[in-house]
Amino acid sequence: MGSFKTQGEMVTEAYKGIGAGTVYLESSDDKYIIGTKWFSFLKDRIHFVAVSGPEKRGDGGCKEVIRRVVEANKRGLAAYGIVDRDILLGDPAFQDTLWWEVDDTVFCAAKPYGDTIFVLPRWELENYLLYPEALEQLHKDKFRNVPPCRSSQEIAELLIDNEDNFIIASLFSTLHHSLRIPDKKQAHIKHSSNVAGEKLKDIVKTETQCNDSQFNDHRSKIEQFTEAQSDAISRWNRLTRILDGKRTCHRIEELLFHEGAKKIIIEDEMGILASYVANQGLIDPDLTDWLKGVAGRV
Numbered sequence: 001m002g003s004f005k006t007q008g009e010m011v012t013e014a015y016k017g018i019g020a021g022t023v024y025l026e027s028s029d030d031k032y033i034i035g036t037k038w039f040s041f042l043k044d045r046i047h048f049v050a051v052s053g054p055e056k057r058g059d060g061g062c063k064e065v066i067r068r069v070v071e072a073n074k075r076g077l078a079a080y081g082i083v084d085r086d087i088l089l090g091d092p093a094f095q096d097t098l099w100w101e102v103d104d105t106v107f108c109a110a111k112p113y114g115d116t117i118f119v120l121p122r123w124e125l126e127n128y129l130l131y132p133e134a135l136e137q138l139h140k141d142k143f144r145n146v147p148p149c150r151s152s153q154e155i156a157e158l159l160i161d162n163e164d165n166f167i168i169a170s171l172f173s174t175l176h177h178s179l180r181i182p183d184k185k186q187a188h189i190k191h192s193s194n195v196a197g198e199k200l201k202d203i204v205k206t207e208t209q210c211n212d213s214q215f216n217d218h219r220s221k222i223e224q225f226t227e228a229q230s231d232a233i234s235r236w237n238r239l240t241r242i243l244d245g246k247r248t249c250h251r252i253e254e255l256l257f258h259e260g261a262k263k264i265i266i267e268d269e270m271g272i273l274a275s276y277v278a279n280q281g282l283i284d285p286d287l288t289d290w291l292k293g294v295a296g297r298v
Contacts, residue, residue, distance in 0.1 A: 020047045021078035021298035023291070024068045026061030027052050029270060030125055034082065037274040038283050045295035062087040069116050078298045080116045082287070084124040085241075088112065089177045096178075100221050104241075108286050118290045126245035126270070128284060130252065132156040132233050134276035139256060141272075142264050150256070156232035158255060163239065165196045166251060167222045168204055170244040174218050175208035184209070193250035 020043075025031045028050040035048030051064040065081040072079030088099040094112055101107045104121050112119060122128055132152035140149045150158070159166070169192070176186045187207045192200055205215055225242040229235035240248065249266040257264035266273070277283060 020045050021080060021294055022047045022049055022072065023294060024065045024079065024081040025050050026065055026083060026125075030082070032271060033125060033129075033274045034287075037271060038278055039288075039291055042291060042295045045298055046291065066113055066117055073116065080118070080294050082118045082120065083113075084122075085120050086123050086173075086244075087119065089174065100224075100242075102224050102227065104286065118287065121284070121286060122241045122245075123243060124245040126249055126266075127240045127243065129266075129270060129273040129277060130236075130240050130245075130248065131277060131280070131282050132159070132236060133280050133282065134273050135252070135256065137276045138264070138269060138273060142257065143259060153233060155256065156236045159236050159252070160232045162196070162251070162255060163226075163235075165200060166239070166243050166248055167219060168200050169193070169247045169251060170222060170242070171204050171210075171215065171218050172207060172247065173244045174222070175204070175210045175214060178218070179208060179210060179214070181209055189246045190250055193247070194254045 023035075023046050025034060025048060031048050031050040035043070035046075039046070039048075049068075051068060052061050062083040065083050069079045069081040085099070088094040091099075091112075098107065098110055098112055101110070107119075107121050111117070120128075132155045135155050136150060136152040139155070143149065172187045172191065176184075187203075191207075192203050195203060201215070204210075205212075222239075222242050226235050226239045229238055246267075253264065253266055257266070
């Protein structure tokens with residue numbers, strides 16, 4: 001049974017969104033991007049609620065979303081939730097199966113936590129902001145006096161030239177969750193963000209204590225998400241579904257946004273990138289359809 005405070009919060013949330021369904025999100029950043037930047041046109045039908053602030057982002061937010069939805073539904077309230085794909089990485093029931101599903105249609109149809117919980121087909125929300133078209137616009141805005149500006153195609157080609165390093169950096173997380181070494185903390189997000197090649201591979205193997213077979217297995221599974229696309233933009237967009245969002249952001253910062261003494265931190269520009277994504281019609285259609293469906297049921 002939830003605490004009195006939790007029940008009170010739920011009642012307050014229900015009244016704030018009276019006449020609308022509640023959709024719980026993992027963090028205040030998620031609420032700002034999804035509720036304000038992308039789907040404000042649904043505000044009369046959907047009341048977006050963050051279960052934690054930015055200081056706790058990624059710290060159990062997905063489980064709290066599910067708990068709130070379950071508790072609200074028990075009380076007859078129309079409540080739904082959106083969680084990052086990486087919830088599956090830490091769930092023994094799905095980390096070796098659905099987590100690695102390449103087909104988005106199969107993935108979205110699986111509904112591992114029921115009809116009321118939408119699991120994003122990408123690692124986390126940051127992954128939806130890393131379209132080359134959005135990165136191009138950010139680069140133009142921030143480095144307008146540092147020619148030449150890179151086109152989206154040039155940006156995608158640069159990222160794909162470094163594809164293997166992005167994949168290996170993501171193994172810090174996938175192998176850590178898979179091997180579950182007792183009392184072993186995962187390497188910090190910024191760890192080795194500017195290290196590449198064999199040195200990066202050696203660091204990952206040391207940090208996760210994996211063997212060659214385990215390393216190569218996870219590496220090949222991530223590579224499958226490129227779906228053998230030859231065009232750099234298409235290949236990057238397919239690959240970013242299964243890259244560790246935060247680690248990827250840090251590596252992109254080193255490649256694209258560290259010119260001279262000026263460095264752009266992608267995490268600080270999420271709202272701006274979200275606007276670029278919306279303006280260019282790049283919002284995830286599966287998420288859009290699901291939220292419109294929620295709005296139609298309340």
